[in-house]
Amino acid sequence: MGISEAILEGGHWAAKLITANKELAFQSDEREKLLAELITVNKELVFQGKEKCKRAAELIIANKELAFECKEKGKRAAELIIANKELAFQCKEKEDRAAEFITERQRRLFEEKMARLDRLNLVGQMAAGIGHEIRNPMTTVRGYLQLLGAKHEYAVRKPTFDLMISELDRANAIITEFLSLAQTKRTEQRSQDLNDLLGKLYPLIEADTFTQNKQISFIPGEIPNLELNGNEITQLLLNLTRNGLEAMEERGRLQIKSYVDNGKVVLAIADEGCGIAAENLRKLGTPFFTTKDSGTGLGLATCYKIVESHNAKIDIDSSTRGTTFFISFPIPVASSKIVDILSQKAIHPISGS
Amino acid sequence: MGKILVADDQFGVRSLLVEVFREDQHDVETAENGAEALRLFIAFKPDLILLDMKMPVMNGLEALREIRKLDSQVAVIMMTAYGDIQTMETAKDLGILYYMSKPFDLFELRQRISDIFKRIAS
Structure with a gap:
């Protein structure tokens, strides 16, 4: 090979080398770009990772907070249950006392009724006798009032005699009603x-x-x-x-x-x-x-x-x-x-x- | 006018009726209890008997029973302060003309007796 050919070849090779070098340089640039991008991405990921950790930490705190509140609520619920049991107990106490009161009252009413019946019984027995005792003298008085009231010498006082008679009749009506009231025989029905x-x-x-x-x-x-x-x-x-x-x-x-x-x-x-x-x-x-x-x-x-x-x-x-x-x-x-x-x-x- | 026997244990009632009947020209005898009433019924032979229910010794109902055994026809008026229905029913069965509850209306009694004697006369 001659020098010119060698130079040409060298020139080819140089061109190729330059191209390859450019290629490499380009690739190197590319790589650097990628690297820079990767570094950026990495920083991004690291940042996101840190963010997630922060959030996780916050969530843990929030969770602890909720757990605490739950506990508080649990406590309060327990207190309320106790308070409720207390009220239920007091309610029952009041009911028991009311029942006692009613029983006591019923007993008292019953005794009063029996006492009243006893008195009525006695009164009933007496009433018939008293009625008789009163009506007899009343017969005499009423009769004489009628008799004297009809006489000439008392004519001017006739209204008074009539009044006396009607007063007696009123008294007699009271006896009649009282006798029927006092009667305690079991009536025939x-x-x-x-x-x-x-x-x-x-x-x-x-x-x-x-x-x-x-x-x-x-x-x-x-x-x-x-x-x-x-x-x-x-x-x-x-x-x-x-x-x-x-x-x-x-x-x-x-x-x-x-x-x-x-x-x-x-x-x-x-x-x-x-x-x-x-x-x-x-x-x-x-x-x-x-x-x-x-x-x-x-x-x-x-x-x-x-x-x-x-x-x-x-x-x-x-x-x-x-x-x-x-x-x-x-x-x-x-x-x-x-x-x-x-x-x-x-x-x-x-x-x- | 007629002969009336008044049988009542109460002095006041007897006084009243005696005065009234004598005023009306009747012949009156009185008895204080049922036994005396029976005795006088036999001796006095009244046309009319006024008989009170409640009397001592013998009460009006028993006296009436005895009288009815001797004479079923003699006029009887029963008087009572008690108002005992049962006794009145029995008396009615034995035969009475009226029963008067005490205190009675004197003039009503007088009128009824006058009617009785009118009927007896006729």
Whole structure:
């Protein structure tokens, strides 16, 4: 090979070397770039890693915080459970005490009732005798008042004699009512229809009503037979209707109803009077309590006694528009089958009633 | 007018009725108990007997029973301060014209007695 060829070749090689060198340099640059990128990425990763560690640390703290709160809540829940048990215990204590109180009260009421019955028994025995003892001298006095009051020499004082006689009659009425009140014999009751009794009395009450220029309605419902003492129920009805009529002005309406309600037979007597004052309601039925000028104060006491001897109950509804007395009678077992039928009927009311 | 026997253990009632009946021109005798009433019924032969229920020795009901054994027709009016229904029913069965609850209305009694005597006379 000649020098020129060698130079050419060398030149080729140099060119190749230069290219390769450029190539290498380029690659080297590239590598450096990559390296720099990798270093950057690495720094980035390291940074992210640090961030994650920070966050992990924060989460751990937060977790510890939550765990602590949970514990606190657990404690508080435990305290509440204890407090709740305490309250439950106190509640039970109060209930026990209330039960004792009720028992004690019931016992006291029972003893009072027995004592009262004993007294009534004694009073009942005495009452009949006393009634007799008083009525005899009363007969003498009344008779002579009538006899002397009719004589000419006392004609000018006849009104006084009449007054004396009426005062005696009033005293006698008190004895009569007291005797019926004091009687404690177990009264004879038999199975009968209350509506029948009402029906028999109705003409009497109606006549009274019309005389006073008042009105009356009688609404007998379908009711089963009850164990009743006819005389006593008659007395009860007359007393209550008389009171109802007296309470009303003219044209007032007295209403007498009978119906079944809640397993009981109810007799309702309603007037359109001015009602009973609250302070008097409490005293109703107390012997000798009356708001009437010429009342004996025994009419309602007798009613209450009659109601009691029939195992019934009196409820009173009173307002300025009027007063209603509700007397609820228990239904005897034999009659209660009839009540079932009747109450079924009530579910499908007869139209037009 | 007629003969009346008054049987009552109470002095006041007897005085009252004696005065009233004598005023009305009746012939009156009185008894203090049932036994005396029975005795006088036999001796005095009254047209009418006023008999009180509660009397000592023999009460009105027993006296009435005895009287009815002797005479089923004599007019009897029963008086009572008791108002015992049962006794009154028994007396009615034995036969009485009326019973009067004490204290009675004197004029009503007077009128009834006058009616009785009118019926007896006719």
